[in-house]
Amino acid sequence: MANQLRVGFIGLGIMGQSMARNLLQAGFSVTVWNRTESKMKVVQDWGATPAASPQAVARKSDVVITIVGDTPDVEAVITGDEGVLAGAKPGLILVDMSTISPDATRQLAEQASAQGVKMLDAPVSGGDIGAREGTLSIMVGGEKDVLEKVRPLFEAMGKNIVHCGPNGAGQTVKACNQIMCGLNLLGMVEALSFAKKAGVDLEKMIQVTTQGAAGSWALANLGPRVVKGDLDPGFSVRFQQKDLRIVLQEAEQLELPLLGTAAVNQLLRSVQAQGGSEDGTHALIRVMEQLGNFSIIPDNE
Structure with a gap:
């Protein structure tokens, strides 16, 4: 069942590329978007499908993972005109693995919930080595039952997965x-x-x-x-x-x-x-x- 989930992945930096590769190697279907298109080409060569926008990623996904630079970047890819929520259907699970403000995370979770989207904040630790080797520590905020639905994805990217509490607790x-x-x-x-x-x-x-x-x-x-x-x-x-x-x-x-x-x-x-x-x-x-x-x-x- 795990690899039947359609995964969207937004943010293909030092960490994101390796994390997306590990998802592909675990058998997940992965659709990707990145602001710099050349980084999408690398992941496309590994089997990912590129998309034109975060909105397009959401339309093709059951779960969308974001890992981008800062709070404004997360807000842009989630709530922008062509953001994830613009393409989200009720039931989508949004997982932000960036490191951002806990307050901003709670606000984003409220906005997502208003559209029937469940959100987890799941920042990671372990650096480029942990991302490459799939041994990241993942600290999760949000509803525990939502975490269990996406746990197979987390297990493809990390080894220490801990539910820390409600939205914002992971951050x-x-x-x-x-x-x-x-x-x-x-x-x-x-x-x-x-x-x-x-x-x-x-x-x-x-x-x-x-x-x-x-x-x-x-x-x-x-x-x-x-x-x-x-x-x-x-x-x-x-x-x-x-x-x-x-x-x-x-x-x-x-x-x-x-x-x-x-x-x-x-x-x-x-x-x-x-x-x-x-x-x-x-x-x-x-x-x-x-x-x-x-x-x-x-x-x-």
């Missing part, structure tokens, strides 16, 4: 995830900086610490990239900053001080000021190199 948990990602990132680059200045072999430091209490996804996956001088984005500084902006806006509403998160936000802003907005988040090491007057990245030496 709130993703905000928590991004707080920890940011602070782990800072810890990783500070540890690498300390090791470099102290003259310790960086690869051996990573080898040992990833297996102990200090281990983290950032250290295991991004640490080796830093040592090799590979700052290509699995997840870009620009999108991390977007996520931290959402976190800090929500924290302001909650009257909650988040000192560490704010510090990471400002340090990444320095990366952006130096032209690193499209680099991977581990480009934070560039700021540490300047602050400490040393070089880790091989090209700097």
Whole structure:
């Protein structure tokens, strides 16, 4: 029954392309749309059917998945003149896997419900590696019975699928995830900086610490990239900053001080000021190199 669902997929960036491919490999029929047409061609070669608009995707689908950049982008592809809701029939399930504002998510869910469309917010964690390998963590907000209807799709893309609560809860948990990602990132680059200045072999430091209490996804996956001088984005500084902006806006509403998160936000802003907005988040090491007057990245030496 699972692969009888007709799936629409909107957003074919670093994450979306791999997620769509995993759905195709699991046997689902997938119709795709992306603002940049060339990215549709790649997925079309894997067996997907291109569509002219999000509206056209919805007309051909039982479930539509969106994963685009920011809250305004999600709103455009869902509620725009040629958006998903313009082509949706009652009974369609809309799954937004972007990372956006919890408040905006709740408002979109209300708009969808008024047209007989059920919506889940299901942001993901795991980066480009998790997307490629189908091992993403998926945090889901919305009705639990709706989640069960699309669980086979999620299982094609991820391994840790958790129902977090009503609409907006998935986005709130993703905000928590991004707080920890940011602070782990800072810890990783500070540890690498300390090791470099102290003259310790960086690869051996990573080898040992990833297996102990200090281990983290950032250290295991991004640490080796830093040592090799590979700052290509699995997840870009620009999108991390977007996520931290959402976190800090929500924290302001909650009257909650988040000192560490704010510090990471400002340090990444320095990366952006130096032209690193499209680099991977581990480009934070560039700021540490300047602050400490040393070089880790091989090209700097």
